[in-house]
Amino acid sequence: MVERLLVLGGSAEARELAGRVHADMAESVSVVTSFAGRKRRRAAVAGEVRGGGFGGTRALADYLVVNGVRWLIDASHPFAEQISANAHDACVLAGVPRLTLRRPTFEPPSNARWLVVDSLVKASEILPRVAKRAFLAIGRQGAAFFTDVAGVHMVVRVIDNGPLPLRPESHTVIVARPPYSEEDERRLFREHAIDTLVARDAGGSPGEAKLRAAAELGIRMILVEPPLPEPGPLVSSVDDAIVWLRERVGDGI
Ligand code: NAP
DSSP: OOEEEEEEOSSHHHHHHHHHHHHHSTTTEEEEEEEOSOOSSOOOOSSEEEESOOSSHHHHHHHHHHTTEEEEEEOOOTTOHHHHHHHHHHHHHHTOOEEEEOOOOOOOOTTOOEEEESOHHHHHHHHHHHOSEEEEESHHHHHGGGTTOOSOEEEEEESSOOOOSSOGGGEEEEEOOSOOOHHHHHHHHHHTTOOEEEEEOOOSHHHHHHHHHHHHHTOEEEEEOOOOOOSSOEESSHHHHHHHHHHHTTTTO
């Protein structure tokens, strides 16, 4: 019997997980990966794909029941708090077992100069006290928290062009699309004489290139820690997510 797995997408691990389940477990599991549907371009994903919000917790619970979803694996981005909270509650409502797949956070080398804060607001308060030229790797929405920062020139990297909510003289915009190699990041930091990097600690190898580059150049890092995962089973690798799934397939769990 083939049963349905819903993967909440938004991370590289979600894509890898869908690929592995589709390739190795197709005789017992059909995988559907769900995306918020905001990206203009998206890498190919194996199995079925759906896009767009469900319409809140209750609607997600209905989706799970109507579509006969047997398991849900939340592999959304570590900072996507809302969909994870909705998935937690919807799975309780619908009686669907749920696993969170969350990659480990960054392990800085021992010589790195870094500070962990719990919010972008905190990072924006600290920045003028420590930096003259900062690199903000926090996206367009994140930049909105830095509108009132004075005395710091901010180099902001975004994926799509468009106005930023910052004073024109206070920033430089770089439009670029990941992945970025460690070498690219080092070159960029040197070119803009960056002394401080502000980033969210979302873990994962693509995002870590900038952190490793900053550590190597002795650039100070202000890292925003991710929100706590929802309560319940948690794994940090695709391998462990596959183990969790295999234990359940055919066992009626
Ligand atoms: P969010 O605040 O957690 O979610 C906002 C709403 O978007 C959710 O309530 C849900 O709408 C919809 N949504 C989010 N993820 C979805 C998914 N995988 N499938 C279907 N609907 C989804 O999320 P966000 O921070 O705006 O991020 C949007 C998407 O981009 C997420 O999939 C996330 O994994 C990915 N992403 C986020 C970040 C980040 O820094 N936050 C970075 C990279 C990728 P309904 O309530 O209508 O169901």
